Amino acid sequence: MSRFLAVDWGTTNRRAYLVEDGAVVATTRDDRGILAVEPGGFDAEVASLRARYSDVPIVLAGMVGSNRGWIDAGYVAAPATIDALAAKAVRPIDGVAIVPGVSRSVAGRGDVMRGEEVQLLGAAAAGMVPPDSLLCQPGTHCKWAWMKDGALADFVTAMTGELFALLKAHALIGQEMTGAVADDTAFGEGVADAGRDDLLGALFGVRAASVLGLRVAGTAASYVSGLLIGTDVRAHVRPGETVYLLADEALGALYARAIGMVGASTQRIDSHAAFVAGVTRIEELLG
Known part of the structure; x- marks a missing residue:
């Protein structure tokens, strides 16, 4: 044995x-x-x-x-x-x-x-997973890995989760990020806005939206999460691909939503x- x-x-x-x-x-x-x-x-x-x-x-x-x-x-x-x-x-x-x-x-x-x-x-x-596949491990440091013939051919680490935590704890917009992150309308708006390829401007827009009353109170955290995850996903996923997610239920759901919004599909591992x-x-x- x-x-x-x-x-x-x-x-x-x-x-x-x-x-x-x-x-x-x-x-x-x-x-x-x-x-x-x-x-x-x-x-x-x-x-x-x-x-x-x-x-x-x-x-x-x-x-x-x-x-x-x-x-x-x-x-x-x-x-x-x-x-x-x-x-x-x-x-x-x-x-x-x-x-x-x-x-x-x-x-x-x-x-x-x-x-x-x-x-x-x-x-x-x-x-x-298939021997040739794209895998994603969301987290503080999100891993994107490309498998080829069953080998780990290439990978990229994105500081997605860490950047969210830093913004919430230390940035000007952190005081707006009081609500819980959820797979909601604000999150989807963040993923969509990530497609404008202006992450830094969109982040300051969180502060401006608060000052001008353009965003519902308590939704900024979801929006910022959508911006960051959307930027991460758009950098590494192409329409029509299948992404194999190694993630817990909550974070996996957020990544699955963002991946779906760029025209790709997911399977949970x-x-x-x-x-x-x-x-x-x-x-x-x-x-």
Whole structure:
């Protein structure tokens, strides 16, 4: 029986999956992301995990392999395959492997990811998406990934969610962004206005709309979200395409709406199942 622990170890959160013969038999999620671990404390954290799960082999992915994590596991350059990730895995101690991230550098523009690559390649390896497909992982840093023959051929990271948070907390228009974001009329207006290719002007227009009484109070947050997501989507999606979304229900619905408004379609993919599929294949390759 194949039995191991897979850990998606991010900046603020950590999710562990106990996998037996390819199936998840237990899962836990906590706030022990890398920022919660004291310098030099990763050995103890991993020892605690091993004790909890009967000393099984462990495969770690995500920010734990960054230069701010336990050990820098480096990057595999795109186009990247799941075999390449396994071949470049780093073993800080016996019985523990850390999956590297993926990098790209084209025309002087670089990009990196850690953790998402396991989901993306796992989705392709498990047949959740076609071998040639466009995948999107919305979030603080939204990932757009182009798969080719099942490999991660290229990708782009957009600071969509982070920019929304910065505007709300620190920008002049933040005082207008008091309502909750919803898939509503204001959101749709934001997506539509993104098509004018004047994001900076449209953002200041949020302030002007408030002063002049042109927008219903409490709808600015939805409108700004629509502007940002609409700009993000229009930069990467073409009419007639199918985009495979690895997202939670709320954020997935917003991206699906914006993608639909540019004439493309979406299919939702279970990101947790994709991660397990990817990390299981990596564990098999590690032997």
